Amino acid sequence: MPIRPENRWLYPIDWQQISRSVRFERAGARCERCARPHLRRVAHLGDGRWWDAESKCWRSDRGKRIAIKGGFVLASVRMTFVVLACAHLDHDPGNNAPANLKALCQRCHMLHDAAEHRWQRWWNLFRVRAVRDLYEDPRVTRERIARVQ
Template identity: 60%
Template sequence: MPIRPEHRFFYPIDWRELSISIRFRRAGGRCEACKRPHGQTVFHLGDGRWWDTEAGAWRDGRGRIVRVATGKVDVLARVRRTQVVLATAHRDHDTSNNAGANLAAFCQRCHLIHDRPEHRRRRWLTLFRRKALGDLFRGPYA
């Protein structure tokens, strides 16, 4: 994932090489949470289950092989496609902590799930600031 220009100075100069090392040498080009392969299009059901063509089986959101029941619900009607792109994430959300144990190779889905609490916190802060600025310049809300 691209780094915003205003956040670029938080990352080390060799971040690109470090990220490549984590994603392709250590993780082997697969997401460390769900095992999705980088650069491939995978079929998924939208709830975390996806089709692993190498194993010839469905996997859940944690990369474990699961069975998909073909009963009353038409599973193939729910299938969607996603292009998988790996990114290196900080497990503790601290961009200055670049220890190998703190970095993980995540696909888009797992990265968003991992960052969800941080995104919620930032969203709340943004809305709080907007409301404070509105109170400051336009008076309190009705």
């Protein structure tokens, strides 16, 4: 995932080398959670199951071989382009211990960061409301609400 400019200072100078080492040397250019390959188009069913073209089998969201029972609708198969990123498991960009870093595809990275993203969304909304409370005249706001009703 791209690093926001305001957070760039939290990462070490050699972050690109650390990230490359984790993604390609340790993980072998595959997601360490679901085993999707880096920079490849992958067919998937939207629920985590995906087609591994190299092994010619379906894999689960954890990378294990699975047999699809009952088939599936061909229209439900979608394609996605996989890009690996190096994720901090504890969400602390200052903690670059090898045990704290994992190579994850976009899907796994978003699932891993879901709680953090929910909190960030709440915090941004809270800040906007707080600033609005500081600078808006409450009488004007009440008048606007009365006009709408």
